[in-house]
Amino acid sequence: MTTIAFRDGVLAGDSRTCYGNSIETGIKRKVRKSRDGRLIGVCGTSSKVEPYALGLMNDAKVLPEIPKDEGRVIEVLPSGRVWIHEHGGKHCLGKLRFGAWGSGSDSARGALAMGATAVETVRVASTIDLYTDGRITVVRL
Numbered sequence: 370m371t372t373i374a375f376r377d378g379v380l381a382g383d384s385r386t387c388y389g390n391s392i393e394t395g396i397k398r399k400v401r402k403s404r405d406g407r408l409i410g411v412c413g414t415s416s417k418v419e420p421y422a423l424g425l426m427n428d429a430k431v432l433p434e435i436p437k438d439e440g441r442v443i444e445v446l447p448s449g450r451v452w453i454h455e456h457g458g459k460h461c462l463g464k465l466r467f468g469a470w471g472s473g474s475d476s477a478r479g480a481l482a483m484g485a486t487a488v489e490t491v492r493v494a495s496t497i498d499l500y501t502d503g504r505i506t507v508v509r510l
Contacts, residue, residue: 373443375445375469376466381400382411397415399412406447407446411442413440414436414440425454441453447510451464451465473491473497477493
């Protein structure tokens with residue numbers, strides 16, 4: 370559960386972690402930049418999706434499978450192309466002006482449609498979605 374937003378080469382994500390119905394006190398970094406300039410975002414059950422994201426960041430030859438309905442990994446290439454990795458494979462969304470994923474994606478898409486930046490979008494989602502908080506991490510192409 371999270372909100373990841375992308376606009377104008379910026380990927381932003383909140384830092385909330387939950388265990389069951391409880392909010393954890395730790396901060397989780399859900400967006401990162403790889404050594405080769407790709408932006409990687411993780412949403413869903415982090416313990417199930419994080420191994421895939423780390424393998425993707427480190428160019429692993431074999432990636433673990435993302436379990437069904439456990440989340441997805443967003444990959445933004447330096448070219449601006451956006452890929453979604455989830456159970457069953459990956460697919461390219463092409464070059465997006467903006468996009469949002471995770472439990473707060475509905476409110477985030479509304480904010481993006483109104484012209485909000487990626488950071489403002491996650492902040493808006495944090496006021497609506499209980500699985501999104503206002504501690505925001507940002508990476509740029």
